[in-house]
Amino acid sequence: MDSLLTFFGLAVMAFLFGGAGLAWYSFSQLKQANRRIDALNQAVTDLKQLLAKSDATQQNAASAPLQPVDEAPASGSPVESALELATESELRPPKEGRDSLACKAPNAVVPVQVATHSSSDQRASDAANTSEKKDRRAVNNKDKPPHPAPSHTPRPSLTERFEAFIANNGLLWIGGAILALGGVFLAKYSVEAGLVSIATRLVFGGVFAAALVLLAEYLYRKQGGQSGVLTTCAALASGGVITGFALVLVTFTYYQFISSALAFAGLAFISLLATALALRYGPLLAVIGIIGAYAVPALVNTDSNNLFALLMYVNLVSCAAMWVAQKVQKDWLWWQSFTGHFLWLAVSIAVGESGDIWLIFATMVVGLYLYIVAGVLGWRFSESNGQALAVKVLLMPRKEQLAIILSVMGLVAFYALHGFAPSLIWVCALLAVLCAWLPLRHSAFDAWPFVALAFCGYVIMMYPLPASGATLSVFAGAFGFTQFAAWLCFGYGWFMMKRYPKRLSYCLFSAVSSLCVFGLSYVISPLAISAQLYPLWSGHLLVMAAAAIWLGQQGLSAYGKAALWVLANTHLALVLSMWLNASTLTLALCGQLVLLAYYQKSYQLAFPSWLTKIGLSLVLLRVTLAPFTPEYSQENVLSVHWSLVVLPLMLAFIFAAYRLQTNRALKNWLEGALMHLLALFVTLETSYYLIGDYPSLQHLSFKEMAALSMNWLVLGTVYWWRYRISQRDLYLIAGSFLAGASGILHVAILWQYNPWFSAIDVGPYLLFNWVSVLWLVPLVMLSVALKYGLIPARLQLDIRFIYGLIALFCFLFVNATVRTVFQQQFIMVQLTTSQAELYTYSAVWLLIAASLVVLGQRLAQSPLYQSGFAILLVVILKAFLVDMAHLDGLYRAISFIGLGLSLVGLGWLFTRVRSH
The missing domain is CATH 1.20.58 (Methane Monooxygenase Hydroxylase; Chain G, domain 1)
Known part of the structure; x- marks a missing residue:
């Protein structure tokens, strides 16, 4: 009885919602009917105007001499033309309105035969005077251009949008949702009713779900795929898919009639079926199918801990989703599949073992292919582009950057969890090959070599260094990897710069790649092995600098030559920083700004201004923080404290860059740097020589x-x-x-x-x-x-x-x-104050007061003048109350006389100043 009441209640709710929907639908149809009536009224008005024009035309024809008349046109009389126009205006969308009719009405007038009957002539003669003014007014209105329609239409309100939703297949979607709810409640009813067996109930639910999908397919085949029918089919099919999904979950989780493997396969089949049906019925089913497909591993736990099966399933779903997304051309389907793929990739990184790296790396490569490479180069790598892209385009956030950054972050997280392993070297090599090959096919990947360079730096930091006291081999381990990676970066940068001279990202890559590799190894290497490592590193850097100078003379572009010169100078600066102290590195970096300005002026290059700004900011930050760094505290250059040598040289370098620079904005930056260094030099030296230390x-x-x-x-x-x-x-x-x-x-x-x-x-x-x-x-x-x-x-x-x-x-x-x-x-103040000290205070403040009064008079500054008199008043009070309080007899008289003469002299001085 309770189940019947529940079913009756659901039916009443369905009728209520359906009735409300029908009411809204009727209201919207009524509004459309009112708009059509307005269009017909306008058509009648235009018809009257046409009749007036017809009378005027007949009057003009009657006043002309009679000539033979050809056969009347097939369009008929003016009345028929007007009626045709009225019919068109009824069928035309309501928003065209009066303007469209006004524009087309004059063109609808057809030639009219000259009537030979006297009644027509009499009617034309009688209407001539009455219609003349109307004709002139109509002609004037015709010549005037119509008022332009407002460019901005007000956004419809929430009520209007809801009306439009109901009018435009809204009831179909509500019906589909109610069907889905009906399927869910049918499954619930099959659990609670107990009228038939459990298996029979579940079969009925499956038949209902299949019936909805089959009904959608039947309507699609019968109606030929019309737009309105597609919406109906999508609503029916989505109801069937959700019902089937719910039945499989109920069968597995509640009744446990099927195994986890069978439930997994069933849910995956339903999800992929929904994704495939999206090609016929629209992208809504793709949303349901993709979400369901990615949710299946979370909903069904097989307890097998088979990471291979999980990632293969995720790759299969991603392939199907991207195929559907490309067919329906919906960007949000791309983002939906992208999110699901990389979320499961993150889960596999968190739960995987160290031996699962190749499964994870393969899944990353599949994701890069599906979401990035296939969209840029095509599924068969048939597309290519060698044209240079602007630096701003390469740096702005794009989907290509997001995918590669997430992949590299996943690899970093995996090895951070499991520690260094030999597989890290091979993963780095494969990633470097991928990031180096793709830019050969398309310039959209020009930023990827920098990502590979960053991951190479991570490998250098993760590589275990030899233990203290162990035999050091500078050609194996981390140091061998460093040398190999640096020379590969140097060669690849030169090759790409030679092949694509207009792609400036490789000029930057050539200038910084090998320096970053050797510089990072130099920073993380312990001082205990510096005696063995630094000579070898210096040799590599000097050979690279010489090679860069030689290659710069082999017919490269101006930017390529400048990049190689920067490479040579930075390598030389790193060599100097190895053999000298830490402060010379700051000095060497500052020298690069001078060389950059020199190259820009000599070769007429237009380097990005942000390059100089970043370099200048880093140099200033380094030298500003240097006094608070322990390694700088007792450092000397040429037997003199470092700040007394480095800061003046940096001032000279930046002043030289200022003189060479032609960009006004950069000159302002360099001016600020000069003022900052000058103030820093003064403050550091005063602090050092006043205190003896920073x-x-x-x-x-x-x-x-x-x-x-x-x-x-x-x-x-x-x-x-x-x-x-x-x-x-x-x-x-x-x-x-x-x-x-x-x-x-x-x-x-x-x-x-x-x-x-x-x-x-x-x-x-x-x-x-x-x-x-x-x-x-x-x-x-x-x-x-x-x-x-x-x-x-x-x-x-x-x-x-x-x-x-x-x-x-x-x-x-x-x-x-x-x-x-x-x-x-x-x-x-606790110390004893003598009488002479008290007199000195009064004398000094008296002079200050007099100076302020005179200065205020000369400069016409009222605050100075008033301050002087205020101080003078305080001094007089102090003299009477404090200074002369202990004097008697002749000393008191002389003191008063002296004070009075001083005040008289000051008054005379103020008078002279005022008069001048």
């Missing part, structure tokens, strides 16, 4: 914090100056960060190492001490930044805040300087 960021002392605060403020001001010239946000961010870090250090100094309250030695020399570093330099830098407008307006800093900082630094510096005159190295 500061350690982990444990900062008072002197280190003072030096860093000064240096960072100077660098921040330089970056603000660069921002004002180039308007690049990077300079604004860097300058603001450094200035903020300097401010934080100042606050930390006043909190932790405040020399006014702690026994901090500020130095014995006047002006050349830590007081100047701590407060004079920030005072000068902020004043310069304020004077020349270097502080960015985007920071929205209040000018009063900047004036307050300047006044604070000035107050601290002046008082600390006076304090050091009397107290030597310490300026603590």
Whole structure:
């Protein structure tokens, strides 16, 4: 009884949904009928206009002399023509509307015979006066061009789109979905009813699923594949496929009537059948089939752990899916199959053993062939293209890059899980052959050799190095692989550059490939074997440099010659970095910028600007971080500390590149680099010679914090100056960060190492001490930044805040300087203050106040003028309340007289300045 009620409820729901759908369908049909009625009304209006034109034509013909008239045209009378036009307007799509009729109505007028009856002449004579104005108005309207239709149509609302869906085969899809639900509920009913045997129920479900598919095929064959019938067939077939899929899963998981192998085969067959039916009924079935086919291994667990069977099945499904995707020409089917293939590939990498590498690698190759190579070269490799592609096209995200990157990442993950194995060398070799051969057929693969180069570097890093104390063979193991790979890269780059001179990616590959291989081996090799390894590496590099110079004279293009010259220079720089210290590598890299600018100017080449920008940024980053690198701390060049030699030479190199460069944007970059290096040189040398070493960021002392605060403020001001010239946000961010870090250090100094309250030695020399570093330099830098407008307006800093900082630094510096005159190295307030020191404070601030007043008068700057008088007032109050508080008798009188004469003299001076 409950099952009958359930079935009755489902039937009621089906009727409700069907009724709602029919209501929407009827509503949409009613709207179409209204549009057709509007079209007919417009046709009637146009018919009246045609009749008026016919009367005017007859009137003109009656006024002309009578001539013999040929037989009337076959088109008939104007009335018949108008009726034909009205019929066409009824059948025409409603959106053409009035404009289409207005354009075609005048052309529908046919020649009219001249009537000989007096009634026609009388009617033409009577209508002549009344229709003359209408005819002129109609002719004028005809000559005017129609108003252009708006180019942008409003996007339909959700309700309108739903109406369109219902009107355009929406009911068919709803019906297909209800059929699928019916199949699922039929399977459920077969489980719960118990009226017949389980096997009979399942057979009924299978018959129902097969009936839906057969019905779809019957309709397709009977109607001849019309568009409306295709939608109906797709809905029926999708319902049958989903029903069959559900029945096989129920049979296996719930009843366990069939084995896992049979369930696997059944589900795979249904999925592939749905994929094949997509060629007849549309791509919807392909979606169902591909998802189902890739989901089968996850739904059915055979407990066999057979990775070979799994990957072969995945490859079979991928082949079928890509064949269907190519037939139906749907890009989203490609992405669906691509995702399923590489997801199962990732699962196989995670669960596979080290001996399964060849299965995994073969699956990767199949994926590359199906998803990339077949789409570019064709299934039989019949397509080819040797034309050069732009660098931006090669670097932009594309499907070719995604597939090869995922494949290489999978190989890296596999060997990261299982460690180094000899198979890694063969996998690298096969991948290199693939990445080297494909660019010979098509230029779309020009970026793949760089991927093979990156994987070659991974192999070098994974290769085990000889243990300490073991016999070293520089021609075997990792070192033998390095030499072989470097010479192969050198030869391949030269061959491709010679064969395809316009494909500039190989110029770049030739310039960097062998250098990257030897450079990586040089970096990861332990210092213990440097005595044996470096001479051999230097020999290879020098031979390659000589070969590059010789090959550059063999008729290559200008870009090829420049690439080989860069190769020779970079190899020489690596040799120098092996035998010299670490700082010379930075110097050698900086020299490449000069050579690049020289080649660009000498050979009239247009190198990509980003190449110079990246190289310049790397050099600046390296030299900026060098002071905080342990290997640079005690390094000397020519018996002198490295920064005193390397930084001036880098300044000279970049200045030479600036003079050779013709690109204005790159000249701005080089200007910024010059200012950065100059500021870095000043700050590093001051820090080194003030402290005796570069500061350690982990444990900062008072002197280190003072030096860093000064240096960072100077660098921040330089970056603000660069921002004002180039308007690049990077300079604004860097300058603001450094200035903020300097401010934080100042606050930390006043909190932790405040020399006014702690026994901090500020130095014995006047002006050349830590007081100047701590407060004079920030005072000068902020004043310069304020004077020349270097502080960015985007920071929205209040000018009063900047004036307050300047006044604070000035107050601290002046008082600390006076304090050091009397107290030597310490300026603590706890120390005894003499009467002479008090008078000195007043005298110095009196001079400062007078200077500010005079300067404010001369420059017409009200803040300076007002600040001077404020300081003068404070000085007078201090003189009365502090300085003269301990004087009596003659000394007090003389002090007052001296103070009064000073003020009178200052007043006279201000008057003279104002008068001038």
